[in-house]
Amino acid sequence: MVNGQTFQPLTQEVGEVADRCLDLAARIWARPETGMTEHYACAEQVSLLRELGFAVETPFAGQQTGYCASYGSGDVTFVFMAEYDSLPGLGHGCGHNLICTAAIAAGYAAAVKLKREGRPGRVLVMGTPGEESYGGKVLMMREGCLKGVDAAMMVHPSWHSIPDAGCLGIRRFIVSFKGKAAHAGTAPELGLNALDAAVMLYNAVGVWRQQLPESSRVHGVIKEGGVVPNVIPDHTCSHWFLRAEKERTLDAMEKRFRDMVKGAALMTGTRPLIRPWMTPYQGRTPNQVLNQAYWEAALAAGLKMELPATPGRGSSDFGNVSQAIPAIHGYFAISEGRIPGHSQVFAEASASELGRANMLKAAAAMAAVGYGYLVSQPFRDAVRTEFENNK
Numbered sequence: 001m002v003n004g005q006t007f008q009p010l011t012q013e014v015g016e017v018a019d020r021c022l023d024l025a026a027r028i029w030a031r032p033e034t035g036m037t038e039h040y041a042c043a044e045q046v047s048l049l050r051e052l053g054f055a056v057e058t059p060f061a062g063q064q065t066g067y068c069a070s071y072g073s074g075d076v077t078f079v080f081m082a083e084y085d086s087l088p089g090l091g092h093g094c095g096h097n098l099i100c101t102a103a104i105a106a107g108y109a110a111a112v113k114l115k116r117e118g119r120p121g122r123v124l125v126m127g128t129p130g131e132e133s134y135g136g137k138v139l140m141m142r143e144g145c146l147k148g149v150d151a152a153m154m155v156h157p158s159w160h161s162i163p164d165a166g167c168l169g170i171r172r173f174i175v176s177f178k179g180k181a182a183h184a185g186t187a188p189e190l191g192l193n194a195l196d197a198a199v200m201l202y203n204a205v206g207v208w209r210q211q212l213p214e215s216s217r218v219h220g221v222i223k224e225g226g227v228v229p230n231v232i233p234d235h236t237c238s239h240w241f242l243r244a245e246k247e248r249t250l251d252a253m254e255k256r257f258r259d260m261v262k263g264a265a266l267m268t269g270t271r272p273l274i275r276p277w278m279t280p281y282q283g284r285t286p287n288q289v290l291n292q293a294y295w296e297a298a299l300a301a302g303l304k305m306e307l308p309a310t311p312g313r314g315s316s317d318f319g320n321v322s323q324a325i326p327a328i329h330g331y332f333a334i335s336e337g338r339i340p341g342h343s344q345v346f347a348e349a350s351a352s353e354l355g356r357a358n359m360l361k362a363a364a365a366m367a368a369v370g371y372g373y374l375v376s377q378p379f380r381d382a383v384r385t386e387f388e389n390n391k
């Protein structure tokens with residue numbers, strides 16, 4: 001019971017589309033497509049959603065492999081978000097084949113229950129491509145995809161079933177240093193060493209970590225560090241991720257990082273170039289009222305819910321959604337014990353019997369949250385108050 005509303009999983013309604021969703025999850029798993037190339041996954045979801053009675057727009061919000069499926073009408077709109085991109089070389093190593101089918105099953109269940117009860121409420125299932133790196137949701141939000149949407153939810157596979165523990169905002173950079181090549185043995189005094197600059201930067205970041213807030217993260221790799229030892233490298237390239245909970249922390253971190261790049265260049269006489277890379281994501285702030293509802297419904301659906309021991313330290317483009325409207329990103333277990341994300345074993349778990357069964361349970365729980373939101377004004381008010389308080 002959350003604000004007078006009970007959250008019973010819509011198990012029966014999800015059951016009506018379980019076979020088709022499981023079949024789709026298996027087909028998308030067997031045919032992985034990386035970010036922004038998810039043509040098969042998008043077309044198959046659109047076709048199933050149309051079959052289930054949704055009105056679907058695709059391409060949507062500027063994305064060729066994006067879609068928006070809508071069912072029902074009314075003043076209140078709840079969106080279930082779908083992801084379906086895979087990882088290069090790893091297939092569905094993040095299990096997004098189960099995310100999109102959970103969204104479809106939940107969308108159908110909530111919509112059909114409202115219809116049978118003759119209640120108003122608009123249910124959307126939104127297909128958001130390229131979550132890994134490209135930030136499909138951020139790009140779609142710039143095109144107004146959340147206009148008229150009141151709240152959002154998605155579920156993600158994991159090694160355990162937990163409510164949304166939040167995640168970090170991320171900014172990514174490519175740093176290069178331009179030096180001067182010279183024979184390292186016969187004429188070192190004519191060179192300017194770009195690798196030294198990259199190493200200075202790497203070490204500066206290492207020392208900096210001691211003074212970062214506990215929740216912040218910085219990680220980098222040197223992609224190009226020179227060719228042979230007897231030539232002083234005139235060019236290096238390194239990739240960097242900066243992560244933090246809040247935008248203001250990221251602002252301060254970015255300023256310090258840029259100063260370090262300049263400092264490394266100054267110390268080595270090289271020229272620095274720093275370029276923002278890929279779409280930045282904001283941190284994710286879970287709506288705790290929606291989280292409580294997911295907790296109640298997921299437990300009743302049979303998921304072994306746990307409280308997360310630590311806050312989330314990854315990043316997702318759903319972060320931006322959570323800053324714009326009340327939202328949560330719940331998790332469901334696809335393995336019995338702890339397994340790493342973005343791995344071959346995670347890809348295998350994304351096609352396992354446990355993973356597939358728990359996807360349906362998570363969908364039934366998510367449907368309960370969306371349905372509860374659409375039918376209960378006191379619950380919506382509590383969600384809105386929590387969202388405003390968190391701002």
Ligand SMILES: [Zn+2]
Pocket residue numbers: 094132342
């Ligand atoms: Zn991932």
Ligand SMILES: [Zn+2]
Pocket residue numbers: 094095096131156
């Ligand atoms: Zn993922």
